Amino acid sequence: MTIKQGNVYIADIPISRPHQLSMHTITKQTIVLVKLTEEDGLSGWGEVATIGGASYEEMTPEAIKVTIDHYLMPMILGKKAADYACIMNDIQKHVKGNRFAKAAVESALIDLFAKQKGLPAYELLGGKIHDSLPVAWTLASGDTKKDIEEAQEALQQRKHRIFKLKIGKGDPNENVRHVLEIKKALGDEVRVTVDVNQSWDEQTANQCIPKLQAGGIVMVEQPLPEWNEEGMRRLTASSALSVMADEGARSIHDVFRIAKHHVGDSLSLKIPKHGGPHETKKAAAIAESAGMPLYGGTMIESTLGTAIAAHVYATIPDMIFGTELFGPLLYQDMVSTNALIYENYELIIPERPGFGITIDEDKVLYYARDHETRQKG
Ligand code: MUC
Ligand code: MG
Missing domain, CATH: 3.20.20.120 (Enolase-like C-terminal domain)
Known part of the structure; x- marks a missing residue:
């Protein structure tokens, strides 16, 4: 079973009170979600967050998405989630730095493989x-x-x-x-x-x-x-x-x-x-x-x-x-x-297969930034 599709979403989600750091005050938190789907329709998800656009971390949410779409996804599509260690090893060899992007895809691969096996990811x-x-x-x-x-x-x-x-x-x-x-x-x-x-x-x-x-x-x-x-x-x-x-x-x-x-x-x-x-x-x-x-x-x-x-x-x-x-x-x-x-x-610690979280795709699309199928007004 190979991975046939990859989607990357940037989503801005409101938080319950302003969160003040020395360099930035967060009012909405930005996350980047990666969805990897294999031929049978099973999907694995990964997520990373950054704080304050470019003010906390060198990789912005936008840069994470571009890096995954253009450089990491071609090294994942057509491969098997079971080979996640080989895929990540290949990515390490060919992509310098960009650790936030790598973390998001490695997590999605592990989520997918663990779900295939019916195991919690910690296994x-x-x-x-x-x-x-x-x-x-x-x-x-x-x-x-x-x-x-x-x-x-x-x-x-x-x-x-x-x-x-x-x-x-x-x-x-x-x-x-x-x-x-x-x-x-x-x-x-x-x-x-x-x-x-x-x-x-x-x-x-x-x-x-x-x-x-x-x-x-x-x-x-x-x-x-x-x-x-x-x-x-x-x-x-x-x-x-x-x-x-x-x-x-x-x-x-x-x-x-x-x-x-x-x-x-x-x-x-x-x-x-x-x-x-x-x-x-x-x-x-x-x-x-x-x-x-x-x-x-x-x-x-x-x-x-x-x-x-x-x-x-x-x-x-x-x-x-x-x-x-x-x-x-x-x-x-x-x-x-x-x-x-x-x-x-x-x-x-969540016990269900993968990382134990079921993504609400309608919610992802609702909060996703600039997404074609975005349902917000
Ligand atoms: C950090 O620097 O540790 C963690 C908690 C929080 O409020 O900000 C982060 C980042
Ligand atoms: Mg800290």
Whole structure:
């Protein structure tokens, strides 16, 4: 049974409140969906998300679609999903970089093959170790009081007890005040981390990190620009809290360099950033070999992209910092007919074949950008 058709959709889906990062405030989240259909009509789906067009990541949603349509799809059509490892190996050899595009197609191939076999995708990724994963909520409303209310509600509902605060926008002293006020309001039982998304310089980081640490913050994610590896190395050496590499740690070669030179002492994994499920597992293995604690990161994907990450992370032994697979909880709508289950502060790993998500194609077409058959007015 060979793959006879490939479709790529860019969809903009409304979220429930503005999500403020240092470089961009999200009001609609953009995802790229890949559908691969074989001769018998069975299809596999993949998803990646980016944040803020070109402001977070070099690959824009538009570039991801063009790369898949023009360069990756010709290497997939006519092939069998069972040969997904050979297909991806070929793609690695002939297509440089473009990791988000590779992640989307590898996920769709695995979804298709796992559905053919009637197996959950984690069976093709090394086997499941965890039935559920702890999920952090990201506080990023841009308002201290609202963030505290949001966190208290999540605690009451037993949804989250780890909170990541997006900072780095505006006055750094104000950032520190905001974080410490939230941490104080939430108390000792609650773990609070921060993500600066590359927005500080080394001097600012040197001033702010000790104050955050003294206030009980346990980790700071990518405080410096990704190019400033020397600065990240010095901060890692001088900080008592964990300095996590995120944007700087994309390819497995980045992860190796960062681990070797201590450009951070923990690592945020993300399926699109590393270039797909298998590259993510390699990145995790490099970090594990260097004794670097792991975090199951997100690009704020919808149900499918989050399920893909959940299947991969479920096969990784230790995720000391938990995960931030909260994406679907921020969306106002779904492009799937089934939802992910969150209970007792954790996300349950979906058990149905493939990544366990059934795509609602009418919804995809409704939200798809510039699609011929788009049904919006
Ligand atoms: C990032 O840098 O980690 C994850 C959560 C969130 O709010 O933004 C992302 C990206
Ligand atoms: Mg980050």
